[in-house]
Amino acid sequence: MQHDLDHTISLLTRTPAALNALLRDLPEEWTLRNEGENTWSAYDVVGHLNHSERTNWIPRARMLRQFGEAQAFEPFDRWGQVRESQGKSLGQLLDEFARLRSENLDELRAWNLRREDLERRGKHPALGVVTLSELLASWAAHDLTHLHQISRIMAHQYREAVGPWSRNLGVLKCAGHSSP
Amino acid sequence: MQHDLDHTISLLTRTPAALNALLRDLPEEWTLRNEGENTWSAYDVVGHLNHSERTNWIPRARMLRQFGEAQAFEPFDRWGQVRESQGKSLGQLLDEFARLRSENLDELRAWNLRREDLERRGKHPALGVVTLSELLASWAAHDLTHLHQISRIMAHQYREAVGPWSRNLGVLKCAGHSSP
Numbered sequence: 001m002q003h004d005l006d007h008t009i010s011l012l013t014r015t016p017a018a019l020n021a022l023l024r025d026l027p028e029e030w031t032l033r034n035e036g037e038n039t040w041s042a043y044d045v046v047g048h049l050n051h052s053e054r055t056n057w058i059p060r061a062r063m064l065r066q067f068g069e070a071q072a073f074e075p076f077d078r079w080g081q082v083r084e085s086q087g088k089s090l091g092q093l094l095d096e097f098a099r100l101r102s103e104n105l106d107e108l109r110a111w112n113l114r115r116e117d118l119e120r121r122g123k124h125p126a127l128g129v130v131t132l133s134e135l136l137a138s139w140a141a142h143d144l145t146h147l148h149q150i151s152r153i154m155a156h157q158y159r160e161a162v163g164p165w166s167r168n169l170g171v172l173k174c175a176g177h178s179s180p
Numbered sequence: 181m182q183h184d185l186d187h188t189i190s191l192l193t194r195t196p197a198a199l200n201a202l203l204r205d206l207p208e209e210w211t212l213r214n215e216g217e218n219t220w221s222a223y224d225v226v227g228h229l230n231h232s233e234r235t236n237w238i239p240r241a242r243m244l245r246q247f248g249e250a251q252a253f254e255p256f257d258r259w260g261q262v263r264e265s266q267g268k269s270l271g272q273l274l275d276e277f278a279r280l281r282s283e284n285l286d287e288l289r290a291w292n293l294r295r296e297d298l299e300r301r302g303k304h305p306a307l308g309v310v311t312l313s314e315l316l317a318s319w320a321a322h323d324l325t326h327l328h329q330i331s332r333i334m335a336h337q338y339r340e341a342v343g344p345w346s347r348n349l350g351v352l353k354c355a356g357h358s359s360p
Binding site for chain 1: 181182183184186187190191194195197198199200201202203206207209210213304307308310311313314315317318320321322324325327328329331332334335337338340341342343344345347348349350351352353354355
């Protein structure tokens with residue numbers, strides 16, 4: 001389907017509550033374990049979502065609106081959450097995610113974007129020319145990619161425990177994310 | 181990690197609320213679209229989870245406890261939700277899921293399973309001999325496989341809309357589920 005800003009906002013609004021319902025107060029065996037060296041836990045992913053709220057989607061949309069293609073976005077730090085999450089509980093990260101997301105959606109709504117605004121172009125440091133529409137659709141799809149990743153990381157913890165059922169569980173066959 | 185019944189119950193308890201937070205009142209463009217012919221939408225998946233609560237995990241655990249390996253579980257109908265979901269809204273299916281799951285977890289808790297109970301064996305019609313521990317771990321991992329699937333189905337709807345970002349979104353590269 002084509003990008004629809006209202007659909008994007010509907011989804012972006014729901015992700016913090018969905019992750020909160022799934023992860024808050026869950027035993028740490030689910031939330032702090034990862035898939036092996038140099039991979040992320042569910043805790044790391046929530047930290048990454050917070051770092052993305054601070055430095056990726058809305059900040060880049062601001063740049064696009066201000067500079068167009070004249071100035072490339074700042075590169076995104078894929079390990080930026082490590083410092084930011086230090087000393088915080090998962091509960092604190094989930095609270096932060098809800099707050100940051102809500103503030104960012106308030107800003108997005110305040111822009112009152114029209115169809116022609118969505119066609120404005122900016123410059124991604126690696127992907128080249130992108131539109132504001134693509135950026136906002138990717139913000140929503142990025143939530144889904146990390147929900148997808150969290151469910152895979154957690155399922156990985158039961159890889160042995162499920163015994164012969166591993167054959168039937170698609171999540172255990174997913175190789176959708178090469179690096180975190 | 182090894183199977184831990186408390187961890188399994190913690191996860192099983194949270195899934196209905198997580199899906200409710202993600203899906204309730206979301207535009208139908210997200211929830212009723214699938215990935216092409218003979219695939220499921222998020223709506224179909226919630227129906228499948230309900231059908232599984234009715235006919236798969238707890239009913240099979242009951243059989244295992246009653247008959248051991250002497251009688252194989254009933255085969256599971258992978259399209260059984262089609263009839264059951266007919267005429268129901270997604271909101272109704274989500275309500276049903278919360279109710280069925282809660283009833284099934286009440287029954288599981290009432291069994292007061294000890295470590296040796298978890299080692300009891302039953303017979304899966306396709307997978308052969310399985311333990312109660314494996315069955316219950318698979319119930320939890322099955323929630324995760326379908327959360328994984330729902331996030332992939334929904335991301336698929338924005339495959340075009342994200343433009344060049346599709347390269348960076350792992351969920352768009354997932355081939356973890358061959359059939360629904």
